[in-house]
Amino acid sequence: MSFSKAAFAAFSISAFCLLYSFSFVAIVTLLSTNKEITA
Structure with a gap:
């Protein structure tokens, strides 16, 4: 149980970091791209 909790947390x-x-x-x-379009 504790291992699955640790794995889920990791x-x-x-x-979250990837997102x-x-x-x-x-x-x-x-x-x-907005700067290139407006410039």
Whole structure:
């Protein structure tokens, strides 16, 4: 039981970090494309 809890915690943390980094890259890409369009 404790092992599954630890595995679930590690999975959720890694998934959260992956989602956060993906959204950060998407926002940076969106901003750069908007700058190119407006410039």
